[in-house]
Amino acid sequence: MTDFARPARRTFMCASAAIGSAALLTACGNGESAVETPEANSIPEPSGEGQVLMPVSDLPVGSRASAPATYPDGSATAVMVFRPDEKTVLAYSNKCTHQGCALTPKSQDENFYCACHGSKFAPKDGTVVAGPAKAALPRYAAEIKDKNIVVYVTADA
Template identity: 70%
Template sequence: MTDIARPARRTFMCASAALGSAALLTACGDGHSEADVPDAFPIPEPSGEGQTLMKAKDLPAGSRALAPAKDPSGEDVGVLLFRKDEETVLAYSNICTHQGCAVSPKSSKDDFYCACHGSRFAPADGTVTNGPAIAALPRYAAAIEGEDIVAYITASQ
């Protein structure tokens, strides 16, 4: 008959608690990642039929907005807009690149914000300024045409 040493109950419980605590602390990070953040997507060239999203006068220079649109399949999509200056408007998908939540222009900072997990995106190029998202927001071609802001919505990216 073999004599197998069994760990004491106290040793087993302490080891379990230490492993559990380590796993919990790893899972509860602050959402910041040291991973390299990819560059912004290039601004696409307009293609297809443009959609009027809003009047240009309703989006002053330096401001952000969310506008409804339709993708090529007819599905409703949200488009984040940033009016860089009097002549330039930029448009992005409002789907967060982390887990697909809706990104909003309503933020305590001058950025786009995903309330699900705290990701933030720069309005000037859609890049991530605070994770957990690590990819920039997909872009749409947009322009100020006469009195209107027009975007060219492509298939989901």
């Protein structure tokens, strides 16, 4: 007969706790995503009636902002805007593509930011900079018209 050494109860309990803790920490993570960034959505052509969001003077070149807007059905939303140069303004849905939380233009690193889970989006094209979001932001047509920023909000964005 062969005698096998049985592990002490304390050894077994400590090993179980260590394995469980490692699994828990792995599941929590820090919200960063190693997934490849999908391509930016194309900029749609203006259609329907545009909405004046703000005077162009309220959005200096290189800055980001959030502004209230209205869907075609009359319901309220918000739009994220970025002005990369004197003649261009870009507009995006303010809903994070991870779980639909509202984005903010205020972040430490010049990105649109989701405070719910830490996703970040590049203002130049709406692509994901940091996850857990995996899809780029939906875009709206936007233009500078008569010294105002005009956005064409659509229901499908």
